[in-house]
Amino acid sequence: MSSHAEEKGRLWGLLAEYETVPAVLEAAARVRDAGYRYFDVHTPIPIHGLDEAMGIQVSRLPWLVAGCGAVGASTGLLLQWWTNAVDYPFIISAKPYFGLPAAIPVTFELTVLLAAIGAFVGMLVANGLPQFFHPLFRLERFRRASNDRFFISIEARDPKFDPRATRALLESSGGRPVLEVEG
């Protein structure tokens, strides 16, 4: 990636590299304890206990999914009640205009559909996706995050961020090397 002269010096954050799972877990816990909020851990494999080490709170996404499901259920019921019993009453095979058993499948499907869309779109939005470029991609070394190295990145926008103190923290936690990432 090209870096124009005027962009030089605009720091996005710091990136520290670790060799082992225990090392990155311990470092993540130290970054968490130091009070940082805008930081992330990059790993090629899922690590159990990483959420806790990073201090990640329980996701609020389930509430969105529940809300979407409730909207789906009531939409399904109201739609069938209104079309079958109010707008165009029509007797089909001697059933009541609005029979609850017959309305359940559509209600169920709409509940699942809206809940699934809520989960999918909500997850994307909460993660800031889709995103086609990330400053970390400027670093050649970062490619190993999908292969055999673990990384911690701390963003400069974090209120606790200080170029020197943050670097010291990452280095003392075992990060080798600690690199600057341009924005």
Next chain:
Amino acid sequence: MRAMVDLGNEPRVLGEKASPVVRGGWLAAGVGLVAALALGALSGQGWRGFFFAYLHAWAFFASIALGALFFVMLQHLTNAGWSVVVRRLAEAMASTLPLLALLFVPIAVGLGELYHWSHADAVAADPLLQWKSGYLNTPFFLIRCALYLGVWVWLARFFVGRSLAQDTSGDVAHTLAMRRRAAPAMFLFAFTVTFAAFDLLMSLDPHWYSTMLGVYYFAGAAVGFFASLILFSYLVQRAGFLRRAITREHYHDLGKLLFAFTVFWAYISFSQFMLMWYANIPEETLFYLHRQEHGWGWAGLALVFGHFLLPFLALLSRGPKRRKGALAVAAGWLLIMHWLDLYWFVIPVQSEHATLNWASLALAVGLAGALMASMLHRVRATSLVPERDPRLMESLTFENA
């Protein structure tokens, strides 16, 4: 990553601590059976009420043991690691199947009271029963039942026996043998449970038929089993065993399975109902019509809310599944609902009006006592975890992501 639990100083053999429960179980068995027999002898209708209560109680406890057998086979089929610390408890529950096979005898004795189609004069007066008599006749019925019971006892002996043998030998070949046979065993299990449900439950009303009844019984069995396993784990831990081996992570997974099968039961039972409601064919709707009149409708509504809606909302989120006290309450509730589900299926054939069959309650206590006593008597000398299962370590350190 969770630290490795050292099983060295973890109490995991019941030993003498089981003795009071075993004695209490046999006492409950005696009291329950005598009470049920007394109720049967004093009843104005003869032994009919007793035999229906007995079939209900037997189907209830058999469903839990069958659910346990299903769970054990499923863990081997999928090569599951997380469940190893609770698998021995499920194996103990599945090993009640030989006793349940013995306890089938009263059903064979009461065949004439239970099954309308077993009377020659009833068949002679009924063209539909004549059509079905090639399948629904007493000798063939008893042969089939013997076959189902034989298959279940055989499967339980194989999977429980190999697991216990591994405790002493530590041979991985046992695990591999169980994994290889789990898939064909699952086929055998599915066919026998489906046809057992057709024969024992559906033929109570020989005019009515539902191709979904086999899976309906299975879904209830899974709910009953997971509820029982959660309670069993909870009580074993309360008694001071496996305190650190079974963690909230295991309860979380058991809770997920309990939730999933509660939803599955609702899906199956609603599908059965809706298809019959929509098609509106008299011989099919008769089943539901009968269970909506004379007070039985309340039992049906109790199932809609108590067996599905309430537990669905209670177990939906993560929290209650990870708190074992809350989960145990939900499990106890669902176990009662599973009992009511089978009651709602069996007892309306005996009694047109909704009643509480007291013999059903007495036999629930009696059979529970007998099965628990024999189960604990059997497992008290062995470890409560598969000591040398190659996946034990994985289970001890298991964590939900």
